[in-house]
Amino acid sequence: MKFRPIVAGPVSETHRLSNLVDILLKPYISKVKSYVKDDIDFLKYIPETVPENSKLIYFDVTNLYTNISHSLGLEAIEYWLDTFPELIHKRFNKNFILQAIKLILENNNFIFNNEHFTQVKGTAMGTKFAPTYATLVLGFLEEKLYKETEKHISKDFSNYLQKTWKRYLDDCFIFWIKDTDELNTFIKILNDLHEDIKFTMEINNETLPFLDILICKDKCNIITDIYSKDTDTKQYLNFKSCHPKHTKTSIPYNLARRICTIVSENHTRDKRLDELKTTLKLRNFPTTVIETGIQKALQIPRSQLLQTQLTNTNDENIIPYVSTHNPNNIELFTNLKKNSFILNNDSVMREICESNKFIKSKRQPPNLKNILTNAKFSENKSKTFKVTKCGGTKCGLCKYLREGEFFNFNGKKFFVKQNMSCDVENVIYCLICNGCGKYYIGQTGDKLRMRRTVHAQQVRDPSTRKLPLSEHLDICCETEPKFSIFPFYKCFSKQLSARLVKEQFFIKIFKPPLNAK
Numbered sequence: 001m002k003f004r005p006i007v008a009g010p011v012s013e014t015h016r017l018s019n020l021v022d023i024l025l026k027p028y029i030s031k032v033k034s035y036v037k038d039d040i041d042f043l044k045y046i047p048e049t050v051p052e053n054s055k056l057i058y059f060d061v062t063n064l065y066t067n068i069s070h071s072l073g074l075e076a077i078e079y080w081l082d083t084f085p086e087l088i089h090k091r092f093n094k095n096f097i098l099q100a101i102k103l104i105l106e107n108n109n110f111i112f113n114n115e116h117f118t119q120v121k122g123t124a125m126g127t128k129f130a131p132t133y134a135t136l137v138l139g140f141l142e143e144k145l146y147k148e149t150e151k152h153i154s155k156d157f158s159n160y161l162q163k164t165w166k167r168y169l170d171d172c173f174i175f176w177i178k179d180t181d182e183l184n185t186f187i188k189i190l191n192d193l194h195e196d197i198k199f200t201m202e203i204n205n206e207t208l209p210f211l212d213i214l215i216c217k218d219k220c221n222i223i224t225d226i227y228s229k230d231t232d233t234k235q236y237l238n239f240k241s242c243h244p245k246h247t248k249t250s251i252p253y254n255l256a257r258r259i260c261t262i263v264s265e266n267h268t269r270d271k272r273l274d275e276l277k278t279t280l281k282l283r284n285f286p287t288t289v290i291e292t293g294i295q296k297a298l299q300i301p302r303s304q305l306l307q308t309q310l311t312n313t314n315d316e317n318i319i320p321y322v323s324t325h326n327p328n329n330i331e332l333f334t335n336l337k338k339n340s341f342i343l344n345n346d347s348v349m350r351e352i353c354e355s356n357k358f359i360k361s362k363r364q365p366p367n368l369k370n371i372l373t374n375a376k377f378s379e380n381k382s383k384t385f386k387v388t389k390c391g392g393t394k395c396g397l398c399k400y401l402r403e404g405e406f407f408n409f410n411g412k413k414f415f416v417k418q419n420m421s422c423d424v425e426n427v428i429y430c431l432i433c434n435g436c437g438k439y440y441i442g443q444t445g446d447k448l449r450m451r452r453t454v455h456a457q458q459v460r461d462p463s464t465r466k467l468p469l470s471e472h473l474d475i476c477c478e479t480e481p482k483f484s485i486f487p488f489y490k491c492f493s494k495q496l497s498a499r500l501v502k503e504q505f506f507i508k509i510f511k512p513p514l515n516a517k
Ligand SMILES: [Zn+2]
Pocket: 389, 390, 391, 392, 395, 396, 397, 398, 399, 422
């Protein structure tokens, strides 16, 4: 069996650098002629009519992210940097950007079964700059495509291609207006652009999906509908979910707005809106919230919906006040905003406040998935640990130390989480009376060997006794040693308070009979 490891980018050391490279490369995307931002953006390029004999064709790049060799990637980025040097941010230069990309690409390492591996080709999954990078690499190959089609098909066709060949990452779409011979030439040119980049094709005379849009050709006319895969279970956020209220109430409007924008025919649109109502009711949305959202979307004419891009707020003029969302928290933002005038007393702060806008921003608290999943694969979890005597000839604890992997607290087995011996410190231990077998739970920051000495002293000499335990041991057991010790939990923190909390926790769950007075 063959495996393809998916290297997770977001937790890696190069993650922040990847984010910076993404910011530096973003301006170049507007220079890629085929680029579409999303499905709504793509609608702008769908003509109302096409020649009757034209075909709808969809191309897909096979495994784009993992197939871009580092050399092709760097060549492509260098091409864009050289062609539009004015787009390089003034605080950086070409060499920095190329070196940064090289560093990110060449350090795709991961650990499996305690062995280190490096991904030698392509980008890591989820690394921030990958989509921008892939878009620019294909954009670079497309520049070659325009030249080759001009040479092998015609200049007119090359011009047509530059206007109508549209691509979102690895998904490409075109209305094919030429005949089959030219299509075969075109496919050959596409697959010859680079040895690593291969395209698969889907062709249809009448209807084809692209992104979330179903494009249908009726003779010359093009109509559009919303497209969802059979596997789409429409798991929209449940209205009962613990999210800020405005997040939930905006969902019906945004979904309805999407339908009104994408679906070109009114009767289909109304059908899709009815389906939306049913779906949202199943997700516990109140009818009034759904209706309000739908009506708000219906009031905007479609021509306007197609034109208006959702406003791109300028990130540079915003100061977000970020807090983790919890409905029980007191909303601090309102107070913060009310009192922000205090900042105007300082000249530097006044300048910042006047040129920036404060906004409220909510961070999602970790959900069950975040808590339960872990990208690291470790074998150590099934390993067992134990307590063993140190065996030192002068050790005063060895003959008192009970060995083993666990302690049985009245039927509740507690397994130790690491190997421990006589010199363990910062530990919660259990002391067992060798007369009656009852136990006591205690803690110590010192070495356990030292702690044994203190207990022994208190058993021997009534004047030094601080614990009722000592008297019990003296009376209950007639032979030496009067007690045994089993360390069962080592604290990570060296602080007394942390140890006391742990000790109290174990006393509460294991109810040691000898701790009671
Ligand atoms: Zn020992």
